[in-house]
Amino acid sequence: MSKTKLPGQDAQSSTPLNIWIVTDGKPGHLNQLKGLCERITAHTDTTEQWISTQDTQTHWIDCLFRRYRHTCSHPASQHNQAPDIVIGAGHSTHKEVLAIKRHFRCFSVLLMKPSLPNHWFDVTIIPEHDNPTPNQQTLITKGVLNTISPITSPSALEANQHKGLILIGGDSKHYHWDAAEIVTQVLKLTKANTDTRWILSDSRRTGTEFMSLLTQQKPENLHLIPHTNTPNGWVKEQMALAGTIWVTPDSVSMVYEAITSGAPVGLFNMTAKKNGRIVKGIQSLVDQGIASKFTTDNLKRSTPASATPLWESERAAVWLLDQYSAFKKVH
Numbered sequence: 001m002s003k004t005k006l007p008g009q010d011a012q013s014s015t016p017l018n019i020w021i022v023t024d025g026k027p028g029h030l031n032q033l034k035g036l037c038e039r040i041t042a043h044t045d046t047t048e049q050w051i052s053t054q055d056t057q058t059h060w061i062d063c064l065f066r067r068y069r070h071t072c073s074h075p076a077s078q079h080n081q082a083p084d085i086v087i088g089a090g091h092s093t094h095k096e097v098l099a100i101k102r103h104f105r106c107f108s109v110l111l112m113k114p115s116l117p118n119h120w121f122d123v124t125i126i127p128e129h130d131n132p133t134p135n136q137q138t139l140i141t142k143g144v145l146n147t148i149s150p151i152t153s154p155s156a157l158e159a160n161q162h163k164g165l166i167l168i169g170g171d172s173k174h175y176h177w178d179a180a181e182i183v184t185q186v187l188k189l190t191k192a193n194t195d196t197r198w199i200l201s202d203s204r205r206t207g208t209e210f211m212s213l214l215t216q217q218k219p220e221n222l223h224l225i226p227h228t229n230t231p232n233g234w235v236k237e238q239m240a241l242a243g244t245i246w247v248t249p250d251s252v253s254m255v256y257e258a259i260t261s262g263a264p265v266g267l268f269n270m271t272a273k274k275n276g277r278i279v280k281g282i283q284s285l286v287d288q289g290i291a292s293k294f295t296t297d298n299l300k301r302s303t304p305a306s307a308t309p310l311w312e313s314e315r316a317a318v319w320l321l322d323q324y325s326a327f328k329k330v331h
Helices: 027-043 060-064 091-104 154-160 179-192 208-217 234-239 252-260 277-287 312-330
Strands: 017-023 046-052 085-089 107-110 123-127 138-141 163-167 197-201 222-224 244-247 265-267
Touching (some): 017 091, 027 085, 027 312, 085 091, 091 107, 107 312, 123 312, 138 312, 163 234, 179 197, 179 208, 197 234, 234 252, 244 252, 252 265, 252 277, 252 312, 265 277
Parallel strands (some): 017 046, 017 085, 085 107, 107 123, 123 138, 163 244, 197 222, 244 265
16 A cells, blocks of 8 residues: 655655654553554554653643643653644543644544543544534544454455354443353354354453353363463454454453454343443444344354445544645645
């Protein structure tokens, strides 16, 4: 893919787009930021400066007077180039993003529904389940952004067709956890698909009971890998090798990562604690045919892979660069 030269980037110049990324350190927010920045870099040359809110000394009065403070370890003290774009995810990043925007007069992006007025930032990228108000400065995405890239190669899809991945969460704010019930569903799924080699991993929230129960009844075509034995990036690698993926619906990020992979996706049944926005969002995936619900009738046919997989990080990157180009024409 040839990379695009944006306004301010001379065709003969090698000056990259300088992006400052503000993070609160939470894994989910980090994953969203990485997913977006990876796709921006796929389209245009960039440099990245990562800023932790724990290392900054910014106050609201700095935003008012267009001041920007930083510690000696801060990227701004090590690099003379001002940011072209500043991106944040997490409520605690709002102040930092706003201070950087006002001090450097750069393009600002939030990957969430802000707790401050939307128009204080140049653009926002907000998941549909947060019920954002549609406007020209907001991109509404299906789920949160992630670092997964869909597998579309026919040869890869064929090679993966007898490989299955099962990812198990646990108790959450939105769903009740029943280890025995999920074990029952896993056993029904794997026994109904004996021609598939399944790999299953749990998470920190799963607890020890689930793996203990499953180990006692484990079929030959199921390989168990506890999350404590998986290195960073393991889930991403396994999704690229899976011909079908089944997940528990308690982790929104895990569900959308599975969908982004391009593989058919199935959702195990868990009882919702309340019919809130997250639960409604998961149900809408089933209603739209994007994912399958666990039933005894569909164990051998999860939702077929889409001809055009959901790749929201790519869509967000293209949209953001278009918005940035428009911004540069008037600033």
